Amino acid sequence: MAAITAENLTITYEGVPAVEGVTFEVERGETLLLLGPNGAGKTTLLKTIACFHREYRGELKVFDMPPCEARELIGYVPQSHSLNERVPVTALEVVAMGGIYKRGFSHFKIPKHVLEKAEDALNFVGLSNVQGKLFRELSGGQKQRVLLARALISDPKLLLLDEPLSALDPSARAEVSNVLGKIKRERGITMVITTHDVNPLLEIGDKVMLINRRLIAFGKPEEVLRDSVIKSVYGPLARVIPVEDRLFCITGDVHLHGHGGGGR
Ligand SMILES: Nc1ncnc2c1ncn2[C@@H]1O[C@H](COP(=O)(O)OP(=O)(O)OP(=O)(O)O)[C@@H](O)[C@H]1O
Numbered sequence: 001m002a003a004i005t006a007e008n009l010t011i012t013y014e015g016v017p018a019v020e021g022v023t024f025e026v027e028r029g030e031t032l033l034l035l036g037p038n039g040a041g042k043t044t045l046l047k048t049i050a051c052f053h054r055e056y057r058g059e060l061k062v063f064d065m066p067p068c069e070a071r072e073l074i075g076y077v078p079q080s081h082s083l084n085e086r087v088p089v090t091a092l093e094v095v096a097m098g099g100i101y102k103r104g105f106s107h108f109k110i111p112k113h114v115l116e117k118a119e120d121a122l123n124f125v126g127l128s129n130v131q132g133k134l135f136r137e138l139s140g141g142q143k144q145r146v147l148l149a150r151a152l153i154s155d156p157k158l159l160l161l162d163e164p165l166s167a168l169d170p171s172a173r174a175e176v177s178n179v180l181g182k183i184k185r186e187r188g189i190t191m192v193i194t195t196h197d198v199n200p201l202l203e204i205g206d207k208v209m210l211i212n213r214r215l216i217a218f219g220k221p222e223e224v225l226r227d228s229v230i231k232s233v234y235g236p237l238a239r240v241i242p243v244e245d246r247l248f249c250i251t252g253d254v255h256l257h258g259h260g261g262g263g264r
């Protein structure tokens with residue numbers, strides 16, 4: 001049984017398609033890198049898989065179930081986290097919230113077993129040293145790792161990550177991609193990761209999907225990341241350069257949070 005099956009999937013907002021006629025499959029344990037310019041429909045697709053958005057037609061199954069029946073199996077790390085940084089919560093409390101919301105506990109007092117799980121999760125992402133620190137005082141890479149720990153605490157079988165590397169400097173990007181690699185290797189969790197920059201994630205990506213409202217290409221990285229394919233979406237300046245036994249993909253696509261972007 002596949003982790004995700006989509007067949008001729010069209011996702012709409014009040015009838016207007018944001019994703020159109022997309023067919024793909026993600027096997028269990030695989031990591032899919034979801035690539036596409038601003039407004040391509042990446043977040044929309046992720047939210048629909050997570051059952052946050054329900055206006056679609058065609059077929060969409062998560063572990064052979066409609067997405068909303070598979071909710072307990074799904075962890076979601078949003079594009080820009082929705083924590084109010086004026087509230088002084090510690091890293092540990094942020095992680096523990098992942099266990100509380102999912103199981104419907106009151107959030108006035110965090111149960112001990114949830115705190116213990118939160119400590120384990122922080123340890124897993126390499127942050128046990130900052131568990132008592134305020135979330136707002138952490139670096140960008142540390143914050144992102146805390147959010148990964150928060151998603152891990154409910155033992156998801158499928159982890160959906162919306163641009164986990166955006167707004168991070170190169171060393172923080174490496175930190176976060178290392179943790180993603182560890183999640184894949186040690187937990188075997190199926191992941192779908194949206195990104196504007198595929199390069200830091202190529203090592204863990206089993207498949208790449210390029211969308212621009214419609215499906216442009218889907219397959220192994222070397223099948224999708226070809227000069228002609230990339231140029232067809234990002235324009236003539238985009239290219240794929242082989243560097244030793246790896247590929248380096250230049251799209252000129254900068255994430256500008258909805259203010260247009262490179263090369264559409
Ligand atoms: N809540 C909404 N209501 C109406 N239209 C929406 C809504 N959210 C997104 N859209 C539209 O759906 C399309 C796809 O948006 P989406 O956010 O999924 O793109 P994206 O690939 O994630 O872009 P980015 O790289 O900028 O994050 C866009 O045309 C957008 O305007």
Ligand SMILES: [Mg+2]
Nearest residue numbers: 042043044079
């Ligand atoms: Mg998005």
